Amino acid sequence: MAERVLVLGGGLAGVASARELAAQGVDVTLVDRNDYHQFQPLLYQVASSQLPAEDIARPHRTIFREHPKVDVNTADVVAADLAARTLTLDDGRVLTGSHVVVAAGAQPNFFGTPGAQEHAFPLYSVADAERLRLHLRDLLRTALADPASTADGAIDVVVVGGGPTGVEVTGALVELMAQLHRTRGLEPGRVTLVDRGNALLGQFSDQAHHYAHGKLTTGGADIRLGVGVSEVHADRVVLTDGTSIPTRTVVWGGGESGAAILEHAGPTPGRGGRIDVRPDLTVDGYPGVYAVGDAANIPSDDPTRALPQLGSVAQQSGRWAAQNLVRGLHGEPAQPFVYRDKGIMAMIGRNAAVAEVGTRHRHQVEGPFAFAAWLGVHALLLSGVHSRTDAFLTWAWEYFDHEHVAHVEESSTPHRIAWGGDEEDRPHIDTERR
Ligand SMILES: Cc1cc2nc3c(=O)[nH]c(=O)nc-3n(C[C@H](O)[C@H](O)[C@H](O)COP(=O)(O)OP(=O)(O)OC[C@H]3O[C@@H](n4cnc5c(N)ncnc54)[C@H](O)[C@@H]3O)c2cc1C
Structure with a gap:
């Protein structure tokens, strides 16, 4: 089969992966339920009427306009079978990839609180x-x-x-x-x-x-x-x-937990409903599959905890997974992910x-x-x-x-x-x- 990478999710991690793969000449199919990338750090600005929603939602087609190698699909993935590397879309299509990058992010976790x-x-x-x-x-x-x-x-x-x-x-x-x-x-x-x-x-x-x-x-x-x-x-x-x-x-x-689609994708969900990955961002027992960003538990230097759910982790892990994938295509060994820590920060107001x-x-x-x-x-x-x-x-x-x-x-x-x-x-x- 010709190489075609399925990227599930067009957030910071998925977009970084798809861009890197396209830059290295690999064909990519990116699927997201929304036709836009959303920049979560500014969501509170939209909620408090300080910015219109359109200002933090960038259409995927615009992002990839200069990247003909990336085929953008706006559809809900209703089932993922990571062993078979297939994604079933809400319009009935089933996509099969030579590889899959899971970048489906997270969802709110209400911890069963009634109401x-x-x-x-x-x-x-x-x-x-x-x-x-x-x-x-x-x-x-x-x-x-x-x-x-x-x-x-x-x-x-x-x-x-x-x-x-x-x-x-x-x-x-x-x-x-x-x-x-x-x-x-x-x-x-x-x-x-x-x-x-x-x-x-x-x-x-x-x-x-x-x-x-x-x-x-x-x-x-x-x-x-x-x-x-x-x-x-x-x-x-x-x-x-x-x-x-x-x-x-x-x-x-x-709080949040891994995206709903991860529950029945194959790998037993790890902490927080996310996919546990190896240091090189691959998934044990699922050849050709990578998980990145908020969808993954990415090992850190501290063996007791994974890297945090942060934009920098998502963007860097997405790009790194793409680079490892390309290394594999060239018969080279994958490299363990090295996170360049940018620190933690919060805006408390004007x-x-x-x-x-x-x-x-x-x-x-x-x-x-x-x-x-x-x-x-x-x-x-x-x-x-x-x-x-x-x-x-x-x-x-x-x-x-x-x-x-x-x-x-x-x-x-x-x-x-x-x-x-x-x-x-x-x-x-x-x-x-x-
Ligand atoms: C309110 C808020 C504020 C934040 N502020 C900061 C901050 O200031 N700095 C910082 O570094 N980080 C911040 N973060 C964290 C950061 O935004 C995330 O870690 C990062 O965006 C995760 O990127 P991702 O690509 O892994 O996931 P996401 O950005 O969540 O992308 C996942 C994509 O997958 C798609 N998707 C999921 N399931 C399906 C499906 N079944 N079918 C089709 N598409 C699907 C979604 O539509 C989404 O586009 C914040 C997060 C939140 C929620």
Whole structure:
């Protein structure tokens, strides 16, 4: 059979893999349920009405316009058989590859919390962020028209999870509430962040925990640590200490597990429902199959834990798997993946960011320095999907430095990322899908 690599998923990992393979002259079929790549680090900006969804959703056809070796298919993969290296699509087609790169990412994990699946708003995809934005827009519109309607927690928000996602969305929402108070006189909705642990940004240092806590509480957020969510209802959440918070908006930043398609693909799912891979990113017992990014448990230097679910890990592992695959085609041995650690970082709001950088010893930076580190890493991630990272840099500094009026009533803000492009470049975002 002629070599044709199936790449399942067009996120940071899948796109990096497909680009590298195409550059090395290999034919690729990339399949994704969406016709666009989504940039998750900016989802909270969409959810809080600061960026339109189109600005962080780049169509795959545009990304691969200059790469005729990549055949892009927009379809849901309904079954994957990694032993046979086949993918079954929702239109009935069955694709067979000489190799498969599994880059299907992850999905929100509600840990079986009653009511969470039905009532909470996860924040994993562009569609998730757009659904949350529209929901908040409707509540805020009603409140602006009739301030009395804010009784019973109508515009209060509960954010579940004190990791980077929870902290970033909390920071953005308290700013949104404060802006609407200043500019429109709306009494701010309360934003409560709940986490079972005893610190925000658990994987960061104590200094970062305090920094994030201080920034969010000064901004007006209520932080409830050491307590989890036991039930989610349409009009309230119940916490593990028995208290109840009235709210119609529960944002779920509480964890994720491997994509659903991995459950029955062949390999027994490892920790977090992800595929365990060998150091060279291949899957034991499945010749010709690689797993990368959020879909994989990738061994790290610490034998007790895999590499984290981060954009840099996804992008680098996707590219590395492609290089190993090509080595194999040339009869050369595969090389163990070497991760170039870019550090960990989180935006806590306008003018507030924290980063821990350095490989051997972590150094913590805050404020503009942390933001600069965040910008450098994220521009690099975006460079895989956009040629105009300068537009991102301009937008980001403008966002960090200046305050803009929130535009909850319109579908887009004037402070967009000036990516350029034409109508053809527009993604098809459907909030009914994942
Ligand atoms: C809210 C949020 C904020 C984040 N912020 C940061 C950050 O600031 N910095 C950082 O480094 N990392 C951040 N991350 C993590 C980072 O975004 C991920 O690690 C990275 O994007 C994972 O890339 P991936 O390609 O493995 O998966 P994904 O980007 O999830 O891509 C998987 C793709 O597979 C497709 N897919 C899945 N199943 C199917 C199927 N059955 N059929 C067809 N297509 C399918 C999906 O549509 C998707 O396009 C954040 C993550 C989230 C959720």
